Amino acid sequence: MTPTIEFKGISKFFGNIIALKDISFKVFKGEITALLGDNGAGKSTLIKLLSGVHIPDEGEINLYGNRVKFKSPRDAVNSGIGTVYQDLALQPLMSVSRNFFLGREITRGISLDLKVMNQITKEEMAKLGIDVADPNQPIGTMSGGQRQTLAIARAIYFGAKVLILDEPTSALGQKQQLEVLRTIRKVKELGEIAIIFITHNDMHAKILGDRFTFLNRGRVLASDERANLDMGNLRALMAGGAELDKLETEFGETYK
Numbered sequence: 434m435t436p437t438i439e440f441k442g443i444s445k446f447f448g449n450i451i452a453l454k455d456i457s458f459k460v461f462k463g464e465i466t467a468l469l470g471d472n473g474a475g476k477s478t479l480i481k482l483l484s485g486v487h488i489p490d491e492g493e494i495n496l497y498g499n500r501v502k503f504k505s506p507r508d509a510v511n512s513g514i515g516t517v518y519q520d521l522a523l524q525p526l527m528s529v530s531r532n533f534f535l536g537r538e539i540t541r542g543i544s545l546d547l548k549v550m551n552q553i554t555k556e557e558m559a560k561l562g563i564d565v566a567d568p569n570q571p572i573g574t575m576s577g578g579q580r581q582t583l584a585i586a587r588a589i590y591f592g593a594k595v596l597i598l599d600e601p602t603s604a605l606g607q608k609q610q611l612e613v614l615r616t617i618r619k620v621k622e623l624g625e626i627a628i629i630f631i632t633h634n635d636m637h638a639k640i641l642g643d644r645f646t647f648l649n650r651g652r653v654l655a656s657d658e659r660a661n662l663d664m665g666n667l668r669a670l671m672a673g674g675a676e677l678d679k680l681e682t683e684f685g686e687t688y689k
Contacts, residue, residue, distance in 0.1 A: 435498045437462045437627035438483070438595055442492035445478055451651050452478045456492070458646045458656040460595065463624045465617065467638035468631045469670070470648035476631050479648070480597055483629075484516045485509035496595075515593025517584045519600050525573030529565055530554040532572045533587050557586045560623075561616050577605045578612030585616055589626065596620060597629045602637060610637070617641055635667050645670075 436459035443456040453475045460466045470476050481487045483494065485503035493500050496512060503509045509516075523532045530550040531538075539546045539553075551568040558565045563582050572580060581601050588596055598617065602610040614637060620626050621641075632638050638645065646656040647670045655662070655670055 434461060436460055436495070437497060438629075439495040439498075440479075440492070441495065443479070443482065443489050443494065444491035445482060445487060446490050453482075453651045456648075456651075456653055458644075458653060460627045460629055460644070462594070462627045463621065464643040465621055465628045465630050465641050466644040466646060467642035468629055468646050468648070469633075469635070469638055470654075471633075473650070474648040475651040476648055477599075478651075480516065480599060480629070480631065483509065483595075484514055484597060510591075513592055513594035514597065515588030515591070515595065516597040517581070517588055517599065517601065519603060521580055521584045523572055523580060523584065526571055528569045529558075529572050529575065529583065530568040533557070533568075533583060533590075537591065553590070554583075557590050558583060561586050561619050563616075576609050576612065578609035578616075581605075581609075581613045582616045585620060589620065589623075593626065595627045595629070597631070599631050600633065601630075602632065602634060614641060639667055 438460040440456050440458055443453055444451070445453040456475075456479060458466075468476055468479070478487065482489050483503075485506040485508050488502070488504065494503075495501070501512060503512070503514075524535065527535070530547065530553075533554040534550050539549050547569075554568045555565050561582050563579055572583065575583070585596065585598070601613050601617070605613065617628065617630065618641065620628060630638070630641060642659060644656075644658045645662055645667075647654040
């Protein structure tokens with residue numbers, strides 16, 4: 434099966450700083466690829482390359498088997514790359530449906546077609562398991578998990594075939610985290626979206642991931658599908674592999 438996205442030998446430099454070096458891994462539709470690593474591992478830089486914010490200095494990105502060069506975020510969006518960032522870029526005082534169509538409003542004459550916008554918002558949110566009783570309510574009245582779901586539903590509705598989720602559960606309470614995890618699982622069940630799930634939470638990665646790529650100091654520490662990885666070592670890989678062994682030696686304890 435041709436991967437939806439393939440990174441081949443990607444490197445990125447900022448002056449003398451090596452942000453990424455020789456990054457290679459594949460992402461497939463209908464699967465969740467968990468992208469893991471500690472702060473400074475290179476996750477954000479890699480995603481900025483895919484979303485058109487930065488341009489690789491070396492290597493190539495292939496989309497459906499064809500090499501692509503995104504010169505701007507608009508290029509990436511037009512090619513089907515949808516990115517949901519932690520801050521969500523939502524307007525809390527605007528209605529749910531206005532946020533769903535923010536910047537892409539449906540008009541009838543010189544006026545917004547709120548009836549159509551409300552209906553589409555309800556339908557698209559329902560596909561991901563969220564019942565929006567009143568699309569005219571301010572989005573600030575919704576839970577953090579529901580707002581994450583709206584941002585995801587919006588990306589899919591506007592044509593995302595690759596969905597990048599940047600730490601979607603990091604600022605949420607436990608109940609809201611579960612809402613988001615269920616939403617991500619429903620997106621996977623659609624079968625047409627390739628999902629890159631960036632997370633620091635090893636448990637969330639273990640629950641959802643089909644493939645795992647671990648970054649450490651700008652390089653790939655490990656990358657493979659679930660069946661070929663020792664899931665018991667997931668936390669150790671996130672910490673950089675040998676780093677936990679060093680702690681065990683230093684403190685004389687076993688960290689699990």
